[in-house]
Amino acid sequence: MTGTGPLRGKVAVVTGATRGCGRAIAVELGRCGATVFVTGRTTREQASPMARPETIEGTAALVDEAGGHGIAVRCDFSNVADVDALVARVDAEAGGRIDVLVDDVWGGDPYVDFGNAYWDSSVDSALTLVRGGLETHLIALHRLLPLVVRNPGGLVVEVTDGEDDEYLGAGIPYYLVKCGVRAIGRALGAELASHGCTGLSVTPGFLRSEAMLELFGVTEENWRDAVTDERPEFAVSETPAYLARGVAALATDPDVARLAGRTLASWTLSSRYGITDVDGSRPDFGRCFREVFQAGLDPQTVDMSVYR
Numbered sequence: 001m002t003g004t005g006p007l008r009g010k011v012a013v014v015t016g017a018t019r020g021c022g023r024a025i026a027v028e029l030g031r032c033g034a035t036v037f038v039t040g041r042t043t044r045e046q047a048s049p050m051a052r053p054e055t056i057e058g059t060a061a062l063v064d065e066a067g068g069h070g071i072a073v074r075c076d077f078s079n080v081a082d083v084d085a086l087v088a089r090v091d092a093e094a095g096g097r098i099d100v101l102v103d104d105v106w107g108g109d110p111y112v113d114f115g116n117a118y119w120d121s122s123v124d125s126a127l128t129l130v131r132g133g134l135e136t137h138l139i140a141l142h143r144l145l146p147l148v149v150r151n152p153g154g155l156v157v158e159v160t161d162g163e164d165d166e167y168l169g170a171g172i173p174y175y176l177v178k179c180g181v182r183a184i185g186r187a188l189g190a191e192l193a194s195h196g197c198t199g200l201s202v203t204p205g206f207l208r209s210e211a212m213l214e215l216f217g218v219t220e221e222n223w224r225d226a227v228t229d230e231r232p233e234f235a236v237s238e239t240p241a242y243l244a245r246g247v248a249a250l251a252t253d254p255d256v257a258r259l260a261g262r263t264l265a266s267w268t269l270s271s272r273y274g275i276t277d278v279d280g281s282r283p284d285f286g287r288c289f290r291e292v293f294q295a296g297l298d299p300q301t302v303d304m305s306v307y308r
Helices: 020-031 056-066 080-094 123-148 172-191 210-216 232-236 240-251 266-273 285-293
Strands: 011-015 035-040 069-074 100-103 155-159 198-203 263-265
Touching: 011 020, 011 080, 011 123, 020 035, 020 056, 020 069, 020 100, 020 155, 020 240, 035 056, 035 080, 056 069, 069 080, 080 123, 100 123, 123 155, 123 172, 155 172, 155 240, 172 198, 172 263, 198 240, 198 266, 232 285, 240 266, 263 266, 266 285
Parallel strands: 011 035, 011 100, 035 069, 100 155, 155 198, 198 263
Antiparallel strands: none
């Protein structure tokens, strides 16, 4: 195993590592010295329905640049045979062990319908969203958890959206998926404890992913240009690296078992581990949401910089 750092000699698998938080988490685990199996559907030769330019090979290269060892493996987590092939690769190339499993499968963007009532939306899209966002996690865990529990000390991290199960109007299928992922994290906390391993969930805040930057018509260099009177909350957005640094801190925390079953937000991890985003700020979208939006304040009258 190559690499230096606290995860040198450790093996990580990151599902949904093509872009966004999955990519950033893979890179940060590599920065800690891990060998990282970078998995997803989009390769240089084959795109996924997400229709994005990022690839798993690109993520693996970033892992290498960070000091780890990235291994790109195309895997459709709705296909059990694909996941079995991934298990065979881990068996052959990493001794059949997984020290850190990060389950970040998503792929649901083409099927999300935020604009219509559920009964006015496509039932096929709704079911595809649930299968792609939830059933994939179950398939991944069913096949990969045996490699985690072979050795005590393993960590499994489910990546979701939101700290709790309050419904905020994102649509029933999307809500079901993200609540389900949090529920899986709680269950893993209990199920894995008897094997000396830890399971939990994490969530970002308002994420400046590649797709979100494109949607707002900005880049990471000029993202503040998208902070407008109509979208003042974008001022409290965060890069995928913010959550990724938190996951890396969890993976190197010898006492991580005390957090089993919890859902931890990027700002919670920032406070616990002293983590900052890439610009040195510490965005706290949770506090902003509570004190501004849930309190019914006009966000245009609020200085959003106090939440960074």
